[in-house]
Amino acid sequence: MNTNRLSKTLTAALNAQMTKEAHASQIYLAYAAWASSQGFGGVSNFLFRHAQEERNHMMKILEYILKRGAEVHVTAIPAPPENPANINSCFEKVFAHEVDNTESVYKLVKMSLEEEDWATWSFMQWFVKEQVEEETLALELMDKIKVAGGEKIGPDALYLLDKDMETTSGEVKSALEVTAVNP
Numbered sequence: 001m002n003t004n005r006l007s008k009t010l011t012a013a014l015n016a017q018m019t020k021e022a023h024a025s026q027i028y029l030a031y032a033a034w035a036s037s038q039g040f041g042g043v044s045n046f047l048f049r050h051a052q053e054e055r056n057h058m059m060k061i062l063e064y065i066l067k068r069g070a071e072v073h074v075t076a077i078p079a080p081p082e083n084p085a086n087i088n089s090c091f092e093k094v095f096a097h098e099v100d101n102t103e104s105v106y107k108l109v110k111m112s113l114e115e116e117d118w119a120t121w122s123f124m125q126w127f128v129k130e131q132v133e134e135e136t137l138a139l140e141l142m143d144k145i146k147v148a149g150g151e152k153i154g155p156d157a158l159y160l161l162d163k164d165m166e167t168t169s170g171e172v173k174s175a176l177e178v179t180a181v182n183p
């Protein structure tokens with residue numbers, strides 16, 4: 001009796017997404033180590049915490065593939081890109097990476113819709129919501145550095161930004177939680 005509830009195409013796509021989340025974790029890990037080596041302990045702390053979050057995303061997909069009776073393929077994780085040139089470029093790269101991941105999530109949603117695999121479609125809605133938050137978080141990082149002077153950020157502003165990042169939460173408030181009295 002066939003107990004596999006995932007199509008071949010979706011199994012391959014979910015496995016690829018699982019590796020993509022692991023790759024995201026490696027990217028955050030690499031940037032965190034780079035930030036630490038540059039003396040930015042706060043930025044490094046934030047990025048290390050986010051690397052763990054990406055590992056959690058990877059685990060959610062792995063667990064889902066198993067629960068649907070399909071096969072998990074743990075493969076090599078591509079190497080992260082080169083280190084950023086500065087903090088400004090680091091935050092820009094983080095944002096670009098998150099947008100790329102959102103597009104990948106959307107492809108999975110579209111595939112599950114076309115296959116009428118409503119379980120996978122429903123599962124992927126968590127990632128759709130999560131990506132809105134991840135992009136918002138990355139945009140907020142870019143806003144912080146823009147306010148502090150962008151590429152021309154001075155050492156004092158950089159110092160304060162780094163201190164601020166130590167306690168910056170990895171969570172952002174969802175737009176659905178916002179009200180007129182609690183913006």
Ligand code: FEO
Nearest residue numbers: 021054057101134
């Ligand atoms: Fe798992 Fe940052 O997306």
